[in-house]
Amino acid sequence: MDNNLISVNNVSVNFDYQENFISKKQKIHAVNNINIKIQKGSFFGLVGESGSGKTTLGRAILGANKISSGNVIFHDNERDYDLTNMNKQDLKEYRKKAQLIFQDPYAALSPRMTVRDIIAEPLEVMKITNSRQETDERVRDIAAKCRLNIEHLRRFPHAFSGGQRQRISIARALVSNPKFIVADESVAALDVSIQADILNLLKQLQTELNLTYLFISHDLSVVAHVCDVVAVMYLGHIVEMGPSRQLFKNPKHSYTKALLSSIPSIDPEKRSQAIELKGEIPSALNPPPGCVFRTRCPNPGIDCKGGEIKMGLTEVEPGHWVDQCCAL
Amino acid sequence: MSHLLEVKNLDVKFDTDEGRITAVENISLSVDQGEVLGIVGESGSGKSVTAKSIMKLNPGNTSYNEDAEIILDNENVLQFTSKQDLKKIRGGKVSMIFQEPMASFAPAIKIGAQMVEQLLIHKNINKDEAKSISINMLKRVGIADAEKRFNQYAFELSGGMRQRAMIAMALSTMPKLLLADEPTTALDVTIQAQVINLIKDIIKEYQMGVIFITHDLGVIAQVADHVAVMYLGSVVEKGPVNEILKNPKHPYTKGLLQALPDINNLDAPLSPIPGNIPSPLDRPTGCVFRTRCPHHNPEGKDGKIEMKLIEVEPGHWVDQCGIKCGQNG
Numbered sequence: 001m002d003n004n005l006i007s008v009n010n011v012s013v014n015f016d017y018q019e020n021f022i023s024k025k026q027k028i029h030a031v032n033n034i035n036i037k038i039q040k041g042s043f044f045g046l047v048g049e050s051g052s053g054k055t056t057l058g059r060a061i062l063g064a065n066k067i068s069s070g071n072v073i074f075h076d077n078e079r080d081y082d083l084t085n086m087n088k089q090d091l092k093e094y095r096k097k098a099q100l101i102f103q104d105p106y107a108a109l110s111p112r113m114t115v116r117d118i119i120a121e122p123l124e125v126m127k128i129t130n131s132r133q134e135t136d137e138r139v140r141d142i143a144a145k146c147r148l149n150i151e152h153l154r155r156f157p158h159a160f161s162g163g164q165r166q167r168i169s170i171a172r173a174l175v176s177n178p179k180f181i182v183a184d185e186s187v188a189a190l191d192v193s194i195q196a197d198i199l200n201l202l203k204q205l206q207t208e209l210n211l212t213y214l215f216i217s218h219d220l221s222v223v224a225h226v227c228d229v230v231a232v233m234y235l236g237h238i239v240e241m242g243p244s245r246q247l248f249k250n251p252k253h254s255y256t257k258a259l260l261s262s263i264p265s266i267d268p269e270k271r272s273q274a275i276e277l278k279g280e281i282p283s284a285l286n287p288p289p290g291c292v293f294r295t296r297c298p299n300p301g302i303d304c305k306g307g308e309i310k311m312g313l314t315e316v317e318p319g320h321w322v323d324q325c326c327a328l
Numbered sequence: 329m330s331h332l333l334e335v336k337n338l339d340v341k342f343d344t345d346e347g348r349i350t351a352v353e354n355i356s357l358s359v360d361q362g363e364v365l366g367i368v369g370e371s372g373s374g375k376s377v378t379a380k381s382i383m384k385l386n387p388g389n390t391s392y393n394e395d396a397e398i399i400l401d402n403e404n405v406l407q408f409t410s411k412q413d414l415k416k417i418r419g420g421k422v423s424m425i426f427q428e429p430m431a432s433f434a435p436a437i438k439i440g441a442q443m444v445e446q447l448l449i450h451k452n453i454n455k456d457e458a459k460s461i462s463i464n465m466l467k468r469v470g471i472a473d474a475e476k477r478f479n480q481y482a483f484e485l486s487g488g489m490r491q492r493a494m495i496a497m498a499l500s501t502m503p504k505l506l507l508a509d510e511p512t513t514a515l516d517v518t519i520q521a522q523v524i525n526l527i528k529d530i531i532k533e534y535q536m537g538v539i540f541i542t543h544d545l546g547v548i549a550q551v552a553d554h555v556a557v558m559y560l561g562s563v564v565e566k567g568p569v570n571e572i573l574k575n576p577k578h579p580y581t582k583g584l585l586q587a588l589p590d591i592n593n594l595d596a597p598l599s600p601i602p603g604n605i606p607s608p609l610d611r612p613t614g615c616v617f618r619t620r621c622p623h624h625n626p627e628g629k630d631g632k633i634e635m636k637l638i639e640v641e642p643g644h645w646v647d648q649c650g651i652k653c654g655q656n657g
Binding site: 049050161162163164191192193194195196197199200218219220221222224225245248258259260261262263264265266267268269271274276277280281 | 519573605
């Protein structure tokens, strides 16, 4: 038996879109036919530009977005939950086990609640604890793990800096003792010196509490540092996926290559080696047929130019999958 | 040779309900024609306040110190009070591009109309000329269908396109100095690379001076000639970009570089700078970085060493407390 916590099988998410009330209804293909397996205890990274569907996929895995086709299975010890076919009771159970950390720690915390109440709220809403004393104990326990001072619990969020607020958000997500965490751009709003601190904290909590992360980010250097496995998304498709070191050392897809070369190098002598991508990500309302990247691809082959090659991953090295258009 | 812009001993303070806040203290900078000065620092370090002082755009509760000078083209901007004088700098000699282009364009006015309006204020030309200048500028920054975009609203453009339009608008009056405040922060990396290349081309072409504000050291390495590293309202280190990034002396600069995840060196641990940035309301006395400094310099610890930049190598200036701490670590 493999050691997966989450299996995402052929998942697509579409949104209905109508420009105005007389125009035709259209479909936005936000996420297309995604297959991923997230192993227990892994730090799974999802990278891509804005509009690539990474947040939608993350939310779909949490059951916060409706899945249009395919299914997501959450493998708990005793049983498997199928997200697309779940009753209310199961969904409540699942919510305790899968949690989300948001991007903006300034928007995520209610300014009218004390830090203690913010962290305790999930326990109360999900009826996990039975007495106030028990709640307090768990709040204090998780706050200490997230390196928050006990005195901080009586204060309101406005008294805290970005890094401290993000630690409060993390404590709130972890208080229900989840197994799976989706961290959606959780360090993007932080300063570099603080960002490193939060990343180290996430890593440390992972070993301490046996967590599995889906880490969504647009920042490749961050993903390369913390993640074990990385999937690169473009326009609703995964174009490349593999163990992060292998993928970043030896990228195969032209999009991954372009992304990597676009990271501004810290070395002033290495200026502008970026493979410049022309234009911008096309609209998900009518994605180009065939390989979705071919409209911006710096070296499109003759075949993919016509859009005749369908999207689909092939394994080029063990565990390293690349979209077949670029693998050919 | 005199500089295009010279800022001398600038303090900026804000009067608020909670007391007087020192946002910027004793800053001296200079920019030459055709040169890019990068200002790096974390949020709250006073980068934007410094840039806004150059256009006197800070809000009404701002006070500047009396011996400060901001000399632009041989005139002291800080002494400008009349609307007429301020108009000459705001959008005339100095233009600014902001982080969030959506927030900088008026949402209900067409982009073209906004570009024409500012040209009519600053240049002695008629509407048709202004329109053709604007369209040419839009083309220059790489916007396809410039005529069509000219008649569109900001919300109809994508993020990268909006940032290009913003750059076109800022450049159309041919400013001598461009203030770029985090112009690529809201963009995706592939678009960021496009915009950085565009800004570099344009600087070369028009030979203006640029102040490029960012928190991203990688972006600084790509665009800047000189860098000033700011922390809590003070410049702690400044010098040529190569020198600062390859041979940093101040513990804060070193800390920033170590905290940065480097994709070429995945085995290096991420080392955060301990602690949090203090509130500007209780700004430490003496060395502003001492509350977070990993290498306690015994003399700097209790705030007895004043902030003062010292030239350690030609053109490379470091805060005096930082030099000592830097030697320890």
